[in-house]
Amino acid sequence: MVRTRGNKKSLLKTAGTIGERKIIEMIQGHLDLMPNLAVSFGDDVSALSIGRGCLAVLKADMLVSKTDVPPGMTFWQAARKAVVMNISDFAAKGVKPMAMLVSLGLPKGMAAKDVVELAEGLNAGAREYGAYVIGGDTGEASDLVISVSLFGTARRNRLMLRSGAKPGDFLAVTGPFGNTAAGLRVLLSKLDVPEKVRDVLAKSVLLPHARLKEGLALSHSKAVSAAIDSSDGLAWSLHEIARASNVGLMIDRLPAASEAKIFAERTKIDLAELVFYGGEEYEILLTIKPDAWAAAEKAVARIGGQLLQIGKVTRGKRVVRESGGTKHTIEPRGYEHFKT
Amino acid sequence: MVRTRGNKKSLLKTAGTIGERKIIEMIQGHLDLMPNLAVSFGDDVSALSIGRGCLAVLKADMLVSKTDVPPGMTFWQAARKAVVMNISDFAAKGVKPMAMLVSLGLPKGMAAKDVVELAEGLNAGAREYGAYVIGGDTGEASDLVISVSLFGTARRNRLMLRSGAKPGDFLAVTGPFGNTAAGLRVLLSKLDVPEKVRDVLAKSVLLPHARLKEGLALSHSKAVSAAIDSSDGLAWSLHEIARASNVGLMIDRLPAASEAKIFAERTKIDLAELVFYGGEEYEILLTIKPDAWAAAEKAVARIGGQLLQIGKVTRGKRVVRESGGTKHTIEPRGYEHFKT
Numbered sequence: 001m002v003r004t005r006g007n008k009k010s011l012l013k014t015a016g017t018i019g020e021r022k023i024i025e026m027i028q029g030h031l032d033l034m035p036n037l038a039v040s041f042g043d044d045v046s047a048l049s050i051g052r053g054c055l056a057v058l059k060a061d062m063l064v065s066k067t068d069v070p071p072g073m074t075f076w077q078a079a080r081k082a083v084v085m086n087i088s089d090f091a092a093k094g095v096k097p098m099a100m101l102v103s104l105g106l107p108k109g110m111a112a113k114d115v116v117e118l119a120e121g122l123n124a125g126a127r128e129y130g131a132y133v134i135g136g137d138t139g140e141a142s143d144l145v146i147s148v149s150l151f152g153t154a155r156r157n158r159l160m161l162r163s164g165a166k167p168g169d170f171l172a173v174t175g176p177f178g179n180t181a182a183g184l185r186v187l188l189s190k191l192d193v194p195e196k197v198r199d200v201l202a203k204s205v206l207l208p209h210a211r212l213k214e215g216l217a218l219s220h221s222k223a224v225s226a227a228i229d230s231s232d233g234l235a236w237s238l239h240e241i242a243r244a245s246n247v248g249l250m251i252d253r254l255p256a257a258s259e260a261k262i263f264a265e266r267t268k269i270d271l272a273e274l275v276f277y278g279g280e281e282y283e284i285l286l287t288i289k290p291d292a293w294a295a296a297e298k299a300v301a302r303i304g305g306q307l308l309q310i311g312k313v314t315r316g317k318r319v320v321r322e323s324g325g326t327k328h329t330i331e332p333r334g335y336e337h338f339k340t
Numbered sequence: 341m342v343r344t345r346g347n348k349k350s351l352l353k354t355a356g357t358i359g360e361r362k363i364i365e366m367i368q369g370h371l372d373l374m375p376n377l378a379v380s381f382g383d384d385v386s387a388l389s390i391g392r393g394c395l396a397v398l399k400a401d402m403l404v405s406k407t408d409v410p411p412g413m414t415f416w417q418a419a420r421k422a423v424v425m426n427i428s429d430f431a432a433k434g435v436k437p438m439a440m441l442v443s444l445g446l447p448k449g450m451a452a453k454d455v456v457e458l459a460e461g462l463n464a465g466a467r468e469y470g471a472y473v474i475g476g477d478t479g480e481a482s483d484l485v486i487s488v489s490l491f492g493t494a495r496r497n498r499l500m501l502r503s504g505a506k507p508g509d510f511l512a513v514t515g516p517f518g519n520t521a522a523g524l525r526v527l528l529s530k531l532d533v534p535e536k537v538r539d540v541l542a543k544s545v546l547l548p549h550a551r552l553k554e555g556l557a558l559s560h561s562k563a564v565s566a567a568i569d570s571s572d573g574l575a576w577s578l579h580e581i582a583r584a585s586n587v588g589l590m591i592d593r594l595p596a597a598s599e600a601k602i603f604a605e606r607t608k609i610d611l612a613e614l615v616f617y618g619g620e621e622y623e624i625l626l627t628i629k630p631d632a633w634a635a636a637e638k639a640v641a642r643i644g645g646q647l648l649q650i651g652k653v654t655r656g657k658r659v660v661r662e663s664g665g666t667k668h669t670i671e672p673r674g675y676e677h678f679k680t
Contacts, residue, residue: 015455015480016448023446023455023478030459034439034472046475048439050493056396058474060489062443064481099374099388101400103487105445106363108356108678115355115363119370132374134398135386138363139677140355141404142482147443149400149489153390337479338448 020337042244043162044089044229047154055159057095057152061085065144067337070187070205075114075144076121077206082146083125085231088210088282092229093161094219095154097131097212102148105141118146129212158219160227165245165287169225169313172296174211174284174305177234178260178271179204181278185269193266200259210282214305218284221299223292233279236334238319241285248314251321251330255310272321279335287313360677382584383502384429384569387494395499397435397492401425405484407677410527410545415454415484416461417546422486423465425571428550428622432569433501434559435494437471437552442488445481458486469552498559500567505585505627509565509653512636514551514624514645517574518600518611519544521618525609533606540599544621551624554645558624561639563632573619576674578659581625588658591651591670612661619675627653 015023028041038055039047047055063069063082073081083100090097102122106115126133131150183201186193193201218224226245230237234255242249256264256275264271286307288296293309300307311322320327355363368381378395379387387395403409403422413421423440430437442462446455466473471490523541526533533541558564566585570577574595582589596604596615604611626647628636633649640647651662660667 011451011453011456013452014448015446015450015452018452020478023452026452026455027444027459027462027476027478030456031463031473032467034474037472037474041475046439046441048474048491050390050394050396054390056390056439056491056493058439058441058489058491060441060443060475060487061477062445062479062485062487064445064479064485066482067480099386099396099398101386101398101489103400103402103489104367105402105404105481105483105485106355106678108354110355111351112353112355112358112363112366113351115366116351116370119367122367123371127372132377133371134374134377134388135381135400136367137401138360138367139402139404140407141485142406143445145402145404145445145481145485145487147400147402147485147487147489149398149441149443151388151396151398151491153396338446 055154059089060149062147075117079118079121080125086148086150087129088229091210091212091215092284094215095152098152099134100150102136104138105145160224162244165226165313167315169287171311174214176255176257178274179257180281181274182260182263197259213303217299217303223296226287230283233334235276237285239332248316248318251311253310399429400489402487415457419458419461420465426488426490427469428569431550431552431555432624434555435492438492439474440490442476444478445485500564502584505566505653507655509627511651514554516595516597518614519597520621521614522600522603537599550622553643557639557643563636566627570623573674575616577625579672588654588656591661593650
């Protein structure tokens with residue numbers, strides 16, 4: 001039954017040595033593509049037409065305790081994070097989430113009070129972004145597994161895809177980077193960091209926020225040419241925009257969070273490493289038409305958010321950082337299951 | 341953060357001692373209910389209005405290798421089964437599935453060729469019922485986890501719910517029962533059963549079929565007053581219809597599959613036990629308005645299916661079986677994770 005479209009040698013490898021992205025590619029190669037699909041694999045969400053220019057927008061993302069729950073994270077926080085992971089993808093496309101289903105895999109020995117905490121965390125996450133949990137199921141599993149699938153509707157012409165960036169567009173983010181990479185290190189080991197900074201860093205990991213208000217305002221402004229969620233890391237997201245839009249990107253301002261800067265100074269860990277290669281950071285990375293920059297900035301300011309310009313879209317395919325007069329290539333590394 | 345709406349003592353118990361149904365009840369008690377939800381918890385699917393009398397219909401069901409994959413089942417079959425589990429719920433509501441998302445939890449040591457088999461099984465399952473896999477994600481997990489979420493649209497007045505049965509309605513099923521319960525026993529241990537029978541029984545477990553054509557035809561016929569998928573077992577489904585419709589049920593014909601009969605005779609296992617308490621059987625259990633019986637039968641025959649009348653809807657709340665002149669109560673037992 002197995003059509004081996006892939007390299008035969010690679011079929012002998014295991015999931016652990018192949019890595020998440022290659023696995024997804026392999027799987028996609030064996031699926032029939034739905035005709036007339038509005039948004040398919042390769043963007044943050046999937047979307048299909050349900051008539052009259054209206055799209056059903058769908059997203060599924062699974063949290064597994066083994067790899068996605070750092071030490072110190074409560075069940076409530078883990079459940080809420082599983083929701084935020086999904087909401088963030090809707091935010092990056094400018095889509096309002098309506099309802100979600102949750103499949104829970106629970107270890108047999110899990111206490112009932114912890115199950116209640118999970119339910120409360122799911123509900124809190126959903127309500128925070130105006131959505132509701134409307135169904136799901138549970139079963140026994142070795143790990144705690146929280147599989148969320150999210151549903152919403154959108155006008156076809158309002159969806160912000162990865163593929164529309166044009167040379168000359170401005171490159172921007174909805175907030176600074178680096179805190180979650182630093183925060184994860186803080187949670188994993190004892191490091192000499194001031195308590196106040198440590199708290200902010202830890203909180204960025206334990207209580208992440210999706211930029212839904214920003215995404216909706218930006219979609220409404222019509223100023224955006226391309227957008228992506230940054231949960232696989234800023235570097236990876238930059239490369240995805242470049243790949244999907246067939247452009248290059250030049251970053252001339254490092255969007256580093258102030259706490260990440262203090263952390264980097266204290267620990268001698270490279271700040272750029274924290275900013276570009278962290279992952280599980282839920283900002284939106286966008287490209288904006290130059291003549292619409294003011295409108296975009298205003299739209300985001302109106303809902304209390306910020307838009308940080310970090311560079312420009314260029315011709316070619318390179319993703320580079322310009323600093324101190326020299327250009328460095330930004331490697332296409334990012335957060336990846338099985339490999340990290 | 342935890343509002344303890346439940347019994348405080350029960351919060352000290354574990355998932356393994358509480359059982360799946362009680363866990364789902366606990367979780368639901370801590371979720372805000374979406375206003376104006378068309379179909380909520382307590383039916384086979386969830387559904388919300390997306391305007392103009394149209395509903396978005398959603399279902400999520402997770403397969404975990406530990407509990408849902410019997411010995412002898414291939415990865416291809418497991419993936420297909422995960423799809424069929426979800427399709428069956430759409431079938432029972434009369435809803436055409438359009439698209440699905442799949443979140444895969446994969447053990448690190450899983451071979452790439454087995455991942456390809458999973459992809460092929462997912463695709464085969466989806467295409468068999470006219471649907472497509474349009475997105476998903478993967479991550480590392482200790483068990484193989486296949487979390488499917490299914491999407492479709494439906495007219496509000498076409499949905500067959502659990503709640504519409506009326507005294508006097510006929511009770512029917514789309515096929516006979518007992519083969520999967522027997523098949524599971526055949527797969528789990530060596531039993532003295534003729535090879536031909538053994539093959540049919542094993543196949544009923546390894547290659548289950550959802551009654552989608554039947555469900556769509558019946559929804560179209562408008563003859564159905566209530567319907568439910570039978571995957572938790574016939575007895576449990578009977579009790580669910582009775583509970584949701586606030587009626588009683590009387591079964592006067594045992595819908596036993598011929599292979600299950602042979603198996604029961606050979607092994608001295610009670611045939612009624614196999615028929616009522618098997619589970620993972622994907623027939624539709626329906627109640628049909630008496631004056632529409634002929635229309636329903638014709639609609640199902642037209643697509644090559646069958647409709648077996650097994651009893652009647654009664655007043656009261658009892659679910660009983662009449663056989664040999666005496667009435668026996670059918671216990672509300674069924675397949676349940678954590679407990680079985």
